[in-house]
Amino acid sequence: MTDSDFPTPPEGAAADWTIPQNWADYTPEEHAVWDTLFARQAKMLPGRVAPEFIDGLDVLRLSKPGIPDFEELSEVLMKRTGWQVIAVPGLVPEEVFFEHLANRRFVAGQFIRLRQQLDYLQEPDIFHDVFGHVPLLAHPVFADYMQAYGQGGLRSMEFGAIHKLARLYWYTVEFGLIRSGGEQRIYGAGIVSSYGESIFALDDPSPNRIGFDLARVMRTKYRIDDFQQNYFVIDSFESLLKQTLETDFAPLYAELAQLPDIEITEILPEDRVYTQGTQAYANGKRQAAE
Numbered sequence: 001m002t003d004s005d006f007p008t009p010p011e012g013a014a015a016d017w018t019i020p021q022n023w024a025d026y027t028p029e030e031h032a033v034w035d036t037l038f039a040r041q042a043k044m045l046p047g048r049v050a051p052e053f054i055d056g057l058d059v060l061r062l063s064k065p066g067i068p069d070f071e072e073l074s075e076v077l078m079k080r081t082g083w084q085v086i087a088v089p090g091l092v093p094e095e096v097f098f099e100h101l102a103n104r105r106f107v108a109g110q111f112i113r114l115r116q117q118l119d120y121l122q123e124p125d126i127f128h129d130v131f132g133h134v135p136l137l138a139h140p141v142f143a144d145y146m147q148a149y150g151q152g153g154l155r156s157m158e159f160g161a162i163h164k165l166a167r168l169y170w171y172t173v174e175f176g177l178i179r180s181g182g183e184q185r186i187y188g189a190g191i192v193s194s195y196g197e198s199i200f201a202l203d204d205p206s207p208n209r210i211g212f213d214l215a216r217v218m219r220t221k222y223r224i225d226d227f228q229q230n231y232f233v234i235d236s237f238e239s240l241l242k243q244t245l246e247t248d249f250a251p252l253y254a255e256l257a258q259l260p261d262i263e264i265t266e267i268l269p270e271d272r273v274y275t276q277g278t279q280a281y282a283n284g285k286r287q288a289a290e
């Protein structure tokens, strides 16, 4: 697929679905919301997040104060790993998303949450997309993984297996944990951009924490409306990239098509279980809703 094959973009967007970030249009309040969120996470994350993420935060700090300017950000990122950050109008079709990733372009929303929504947001905003995702794009191995994911995404479309591959993204890029220096650290953007989940994912006895297995992850359901009930722990970014590159996905998709999905809280006999969660948090929420 080439860029010219993209589905028709909404009005105001370019053929590749990008829009101008219009950095000059952010209000002082919007920059202040970014600064509040940034300061809160940057203070809390050391000791919790993978050190590679902390290294990557420098890339964000090199930009102007407040919300980063994508052009400046891309310039810095390009020199490090060849990635760029581009603005899009909200969620984009899967093929557009994969095509950009496969070409080392990370698509980001340009709006920022309101001050009243610091802790809860349904749609990913610029803080999630940029603070959560961009630091690891400055890490050479993770940068390669993201590109490999995009290439794999394009291929998965031929096999009707997007939803299986999407689980890999969800349980790594968005909600992954990693073994680092003998302990668990967070690295997924959905966790690191959330104050509450940054604590929950590591400290709470409620969720399962299971050693990463590519095929297992691709069979596992997930929830999008609350803290995760499962986290998968990779041994290193190198091993994640290696498994992704070395897996022959076509036969794997065929094999997975014959196997049932794994329910969210299910533990399998072959799982490497770090924590068998109590699920008290999720169960408490469910009972409260009944």
Ligand SMILES: [Fe+2]
Residues within 6 Å of the ligand: 124, 128, 129, 132, 133, 174, 189, 190
């Ligand atoms: Fe994300």
